[in-house]
Amino acid sequence: MSYKLYYIAGSAAMAPYAVLIEAGVKAEFIKLDREKNEQKSEDYLTLNPHGRVPTLIYDDGKVMYESAAICQFLAEHYPATKLAPALGHDDRGLFLQWMAYLTNTPQEALMQYWYPHYFVDGEAEQAKLHAKAEERLGKMFDFLDNELAAKGPHLCGAAFYACDYYLAMLIRWSRNFAKPGHSYPHLNKLVRAALARPAYAQMLKDQGLEQPV
């Protein structure tokens, strides 16, 4: 099976990009230019009507989007990666919990931080939402750092899974915060664990990114 992954550098495509590299399969990575708004082009909207990245093409033409779903789909399809615990595995429940939590709670708050204009009108309201999102994410980072301290070093304990790539990606998006995710000791360790994996390092290099640690 061959794949195409549409991405914008540094976007929600970071984690699935790393999982796809780790799967070691034939894949084409198609970069969209955010400056040119290519994610809103007529052609791209036929693949992803929301005009967002990532989008994955698989099985010669099937299309799926949503970053967390793509990570899980690929990790499960390629069990040799060990990036997702199989059905019946002790870590399965926690893995699903973290994939859902990361995408619907901190990721959503990061959307409010980066794209307040999608949520409210007016510069003053947007600035308030941006600040509130950073404040809420601070509490989430406290919580996650404590979880990792008690049960880590990774989200599900000893094994590194796709949810850990996902968290490393979200931490990068907090790099401009007064207190960014990577400044918390256990979140910092998790970022380092992601960086130590050749697939994550390759993804950053391909996308021209640096991950602050």
Ligand SMILES: N[C@@H](CCC(=O)N[C@@H](CS)C(=O)NCC(=O)O)C(=O)O
């Ligand atoms: N829930 C979606 C969100 C995807 C998303 O918002 N991607 C952003 C980049 S991080 C995007 O494509 N933004 C471009 C735009 O909104 O025009 C997912 O996780 O895949």
